[in-house]
Amino acid sequence: MTENAPIVASACTDAGDLPNTVAVNTRGLSVSQSREVWSEAVDSAYCDMDVDWPRPLSAFAAAIVARPMGEVSVSVVRADPHTVHRTPAMIAADPTDDLLVCLITKGSASIVQGRRVAVLDSGAFGFVDAADPFVVTGNTPFEQVVLRMPRSQMSARLGRSLEYSAAQRISADSGMGRIASRLLVDLASHDDRLDSRAGATVASATLDVLAAAIDQTGAVSLTDRAHHEDLRRVQRTMLAHLDDPDVTLTDIARDVGISVRYLHKLFATAGTTPRNWLYTKRFERAQAMLSDTDLPVGEIAGSLGFRDVAHFSRAFRRHCGSSPTGYRAQHR
Structure with missing residues (x-):
């Protein structure tokens, strides 16, 4: 993520001037408070998930800004290593048909869904489906962009089933993967305060580019x-x-x-x-x-x-x- 990415600097706030925006920073909070605040933040921004920490008694620094853009939301996350996982019980209690696209700009993270595992770094991205169990782990201190979108919006654009595309690494080195990665980073790095019509147009174009990048990944036999x-x-x-x-x-x-x-x-x-x-x-x-x-x-x-x-x-x-x-x- 670029240095001017819109990460909130306060300890724990709502961005009152930006409706429906989640803005949280755990810096300065106690060990227990930081974990409680972060668990609530990821639930609010994405879906019902559990959070685990590799060092549960150590300080935990993390920050998130999530803002809506048409039918999708874009967020920037900076965090120490931790794991979030969504279980069948959570899906039953908090059903949603959203997809979460995770793009890692610094550090390394892995996404797991079904029998597929993808390690993400250097601008690479992949997505998980919140309607099925998944695990996302920050293996190192990391920065990421997350795009949350309705499942129907992506499935209508893809040339193949979403079920064959989740938890696959899409490289940012070349082709549509590079274009999609740069677009997502640019959207997350600049708060352009688009009106609803412009936001919907940008969101639709972004989903078109993402669908093209996903369709270029390896075919299923x-x-x-x-x-x-x-x-x-x-x-x-x-x-x-x-x-x-x-x-x-x-x-x-x-x-x-x-x-x-x-x-x-x-x-x-x-x-x-x-x-x-x-x-x-x-x-x-x-x-x-x-x-x-x-x-x-x-x-x-x-x-x-x-x-x-x-x-x-x-x-x-x-x-x-x-x-x-x-x-x-x-x-x-």
Whole structure:
């Protein structure tokens, strides 16, 4: 990031003269205050995420300025090393269809989504989809530009599925990657106070350039695409039978038209097992029902394929860290 990037100098402020702008700096705050303020800042600017620090008892310096521009928002972040991660439970509690483009101008960071990992530095960028779990780690003190945008705005522009493009490194060395990187840095470095019409025009043009850069990244093989579509069909079928404790993997494989062996291979390629994936989905739904409805715990258990409440309660505690009634009390 250039030295004149609009990072706020005060300890912790709202930029009152810029509506909808998030502006925070943890400098001068205590160890505990800096972490609390930063956790709230990233939630406000992006989406519900947890933050971890490699040195939890040391001072933590970070600053962010995020401002809207049409349908997107642009932010500049300078921070000491730390990690943010978005879990399935957070997605259930705070659903969003936004994409987060991360461009590293100084230092190094990594983004992880699904089975893909991209290390970013020297102006390289990639994006994560907030509708799926992800991890972003600042490996060193770093500076980055983040563009937050609606998923629909990018998917409409791409020549291929977003699912094949997340967590891929796009180099700033040449081609459309270089053009897109320079454009994002320029947008973040200069606060031009555009009116709403001009902001919308610039945002649309920026998304066009980003889409062109993403489309130039490596193509996905037909085999990988077929496996991905098969996995989605299996998962949809499993979700359709979520309330039936008698359905087996053999039943699911037969309904989809594949072998049980191939079904296991699909989940292994995604880094999980059918059982683990199904339990995660069951407890995501259980958490949502406990926090959003007044349904009895026994009724929730039955709707998720558990034959008795005791089994459900034990499994829920192992997976979520508290009893169903305790979780409901904490999230109402």
